[in-house]
Amino acid sequence: MFKMRYLTIFILSILSTSLSAQLQSKWDETYGSTGNDVANSAIILNDGNYLIVGFTDSKGSGKKDGWAVKINTSGELIWDEVYGGAQDDEIMDVVEMPNGDIAFTGYTQSIGAGKSDFWLILADENGKEKWSKAYGGKQDDIASKITLGIDGKLMLSGNTKSVGAGNMDFWMIKIDQDSQGKEHGALLWKRNIGGKNADFIADVKQSIIDSTYYVLGTTTSFGNGSGDAYLIRVLEDRGMIKGNKFFGGNEYEYGNSFSFTSENGFFIVGASMSNSNGIFDGWILRLNSEFDSYYSKNFGGKKDDKFTSVIKSGNIYYVAGYTASKGEGDFDGWIMAITEQGIPIWEMTLGDLKTDKFEKILATKDGGFLLCGITTSKGKGRSDIWVVNLNK
Template identity: 25%
Template sequence: MISVLNNQITTIPSPNSLNYPKTSSQEATINIIWNKTYGGEFIDVAQSITKSSLGGFALSGWTNSSGAGDLDIWLLRIDNNGDPIWNRTFGDYEEDKGFEIIESSMGGFAVAATTKNTTTFQPNNDISVIRLADNGNLIFQKNYSGPEQNSTSLKSDLGRSIVECPNGDFVIAGVTGTAVGASDVYLFRIGANGLVKWERTYHHWDNERCYTPHSLVLCSDGGFAIASYTYEVSKSNDVWLIKTDSFGIEQWNYTYGVDSGYERPESLVQCADDGFGIMANTQSFGAGATDAWFIRTDALGNQIWNNTYGGTEEDGCNQAVLMSDGGFTLVGSTHSFDLGNGDGWVIRIDSEGDILWQETIGDAYGNGFTSFIYLGNNTYVATGSTYSLGSTYQDLWVIKFYVDISETVPPSNGIPGYDLYLFFSSILFCMILLIFKKKRASYS
């Protein structure tokens, strides 16, 4: 049973103690249009949201409040006011999770998911692709394993991100286990009927993973880019960006990070100059335990700039969206600037990574954003999870809000009234100089 609640959510003024590249140049006030939670007695979370061309939104995640098993893939469609249109669960008695959801040009939706395969020698994970019609009816659900998997394999495959090609094919990115016990980034293409056309794996150090939704993009040249991470025992985790052609053949790859550090990507966008924006999180540098980390590259993966955002505690962002001015909006969660137990976090940066504005949204019980859509006119719909008073488990959370923005002029040198001081000082200096010249003229 799905229940819908209207939470009492608070918007928190922008903190003024952030470790930002510069002082915010805009003041932002968030106006909540509506906010709702969905779920039952146990865990209900969202990983991705997409806009429906028929109106409203579709979401993917997982639940163990309903369905057949421990966790089940949970797909929902809601209208423009956040009211449910339908919800569907998919899975068996083991864990099954939905990740990225996209709207298909052929109608309906496509979902990259992970499902537990219980027909093998020992249950392990497979990648699952689900195609739904606009009314929620199932078109197909097909499961896929990597090239080194078989019926007695103990390795797992994980589905995370999905894009649609112009001809109606789908390309899916995730992880596949290898025979030597490691993992590789896995990319494969299927037709509209779900049949595999080609598959590729990518290896760099010891273990490589494409682990999050929104980490695969269809590039302007028809190829693909994958935001993943690579792990080496002596170097820990680095962000790993892979660029391929339209057949998945690697063209180049770059790693970003520091030796013996921890950096992992969360999402990827391609920019107007064909470069990329990588939303990541880092524990290696920044202000606190974990910080949001944004990397801007050129079209060949060379880093142009990078910035971290956060305070002294756990902070991170899960998705970035490219804006029309070349900047980006980032969403995630913060423990440095929250009311308690974490709050949803929205950051707007310009094309150089400097903060334009940032706000937190939440209550004292714990909230966080995982995915969002920009609707235009400073209006957003974001999803994630939230706790309520006395609850042990999360509910799926969707909130629609408008951001009222006003420009601010920071005082010069950070001193209030400094510009006014300079103005009157200049006038006084000119008056003294004029008097001095008149006195000299009277003596000559």
């Protein structure tokens, strides 16, 4: 098991001290073989088990293949499946359908019209592929998020070089996954968003209040600095833009993940170079429902530190990422608990002497947390999928 470094930054109450002091690594496991095996995302399935997705070049038929790994609550492997053809194919995100089927998205170079295309795979509950389809033009089109809409349809979101005004645009396509015959995965509508330079999608969530999609990413086309976090309000019907705003200083800011707040605002996490202590700092930004800022705060040391994922549990936000400023190795997995007022309660690093990063944090049904990412500190290959279960 990895070495763990635990730091209490600020204690709000005796209860906070008690709860944080009991949090520990219940188990950590790696999954992979002799090559590169990387986790991009994870979900908790309705049966209580976990599904991790990413890519592998240790197995499969191509240079790298999409990879899905299902494990139980003890980290034991239930099944794994590879997806793809002779070229590079990667799974970036996943959702579970109401009937237990699994929908994956990412990009494929093995099928489709361009260099890379949006890729949708529908599989059964055991990961066996039912069908797949590519969407895109003649250039690079890379899906990074999949959202199951309130209307039961799928939204694929990512970036495109095939359409739009700039070097890379946001691209959202709405899919009818239930269409039959040759029209499996029929396209309902598509929308590109961006300016003259590169703009990248990182996170998409739909509001249960008004069905609006909120899209977070990074823009180099608009804003104050070299790159700014960019939040957009997109209507469910045909993807019309209802509002947008960029956030950042005179350097570079990434928007990587967000959670809705209790008053229907936004708690955004990412990385900031403006006013940083090092190269990049972990960055949090809290907004109200009209995109007005309550506060913006940096966390980190003299090196490179980034937040990649956030969840809300009760009135606390749990943020994951990686840090080169703290911990044991080149990069360590990094977790922080933060109040709605932006006050850190505790932070923790996990890792060893090489590179260990968290890309996703989930709240488990037993009150703990599941974190997934990559490690080069342990495992069988050059990099392995790394999953950690934290519990009290």
